[in-house]
Amino acid sequence: MLFIIGLGLGDERDITVRGLEAVKKCDKIYIEAYTSLLSFGLSTDGLSTLEKLYGRPITLADREMVEEKADQILSEARESDVAFLVVGDPFGATTHTDLVVRAKKLNIQVKVIFNASVMNAIGICGLQLYRYGETVSVPFFTETWRPDSFYGKIKKNRSLGLHTLCLLDIRVKEPTLESLCRGRKQYEPPRYMKINTAIEQLLEVEELRGESVYNEDTHCVGFARLGSEDQMILAGTMRQLLTVDFGAPLHCLVIVGETHPVEEEMLDFYKLTDGVPRQNDSETA
């Protein structure tokens, strides 16, 4: 049996009781390493926090390993109970559809244990989840690669009065240019896009495309470390948020569409006043 278990957003305490029971009875435990594992006490150096909690070793599975060793993971899942742990929800921002499809084709039973994802946790800012349009991704621009497909999608959302969730780029285990040339694997340090960079890139594309989709006065909400003890949620214009230091990853950004009074009332609590938020933004237990 293959268990795909969501870990939620904060730290090791955000797994569900159902998820914890399942992982404790599994023979082998993998954890996906595509997103930030910092708050789970996980790094390539040590897996201490989670391993202590589960009383068992955990294998860190990056994208490469899941692709290369899927056969191994699946053959283990055929013989015994295997847990594949995923930050957030198994089918949230990052998907593990491929592993699930392969398992199902082999008639290996798959059980999914849900958890919170950034896709629903952004509801905390007061903007109604059902009033969001299509979600967009903002990739790191390079000298030569500046894809802007998000622009057209934001335009459509805004023309319908809808809010837009922008997921910001995560680069984990990217091979260095040098290593690609030499054929020896070396990796860039992980990079997580900050809200400031995302807004800079958004404004650059608006400048180029000039279709007046948004501008420096467009209202947004910035989220950092959603679900953690020190999560930060700030509402303000792009100009205001551009200069805020949101600190450590992960960050995401919402571009606010048309708002209802009840949405405004809630958003007010997160607004910057003279550059300072109205109240402490640490909201989780």
Place this chain on the structure above:
Amino acid sequence: MLFIIGLGLGDERDITVRGLEAVKKCDKIYIEAYTSLLSFGLSTDGLSTLEKLYGRPITLADREMVEEKADQILSEARESDVAFLVVGDPFGATTHTDLVVRAKKLNIQVKVIFNASVMNAIGICGLQLYRYGETVSVPFFTETWRPDSFYGKIKKNRSLGLHTLCLLDIRVKEPTLESLCRGRKQYEPPRYMKINTAIEQLLEVEELRGESVYNEDTHCVGFARLGSEDQMILAGTMRQLLTVDFGAPLHCLVIVGETHPVEEEMLDFYKLTDGVPRQNDSETA
């Protein structure tokens, strides 16, 4: 302190470890009774399962009570730790914004503990969450009240190739017509819209409006009891799903937009073949 704690979707084991720790140290525990509490072992008769787990009495709070007794709940939260439990995620389909806004205005600290919501758990069917448009609600039609605002929204989503999540009506603690006349409170038995009814109503509106937004051959995915042991997920045309008995509540429905091959591949596992699903749909632990 006011804790707003998501219970997740299945049963009492779907609370997070963080949530369980918080609720155990709270002096007073309320649970919202706007949605189905059946799988949490909760009814007006007894709160046994959760009360046993928490070792403490729980007050069932319907919408009326939260509106009428918000002052009481908030004054308790000022003096001590109060938990307000919510099925799914606190800011998922049902929102509790009003209570949070009132607490914040009174400078009462609010802590939110996230969990899975139907808004992200539908990702299990393989349709990518970022490719959904605006969510719509399908209300129970009556003789004289047949609101169809969902139609225009589905039209916009489909014109953009996006999937649409349809949330189906829940009627809990609706006063009877008789009781409204007599001024004495009596309530209708709770009603939860089934997928069949939703599809009937959708097709009726298409018939009336005639803008070819969808028809009997439009592909959909029906979900029942998402997150429970006996959850049911079936993909098929509106015509096919119209005759399926999805069993006990809660139900929801997704109208499939344009699909990518990877989405199709996953969806195939949930498709009806000769009226029978390809495999067992019980997918959670």
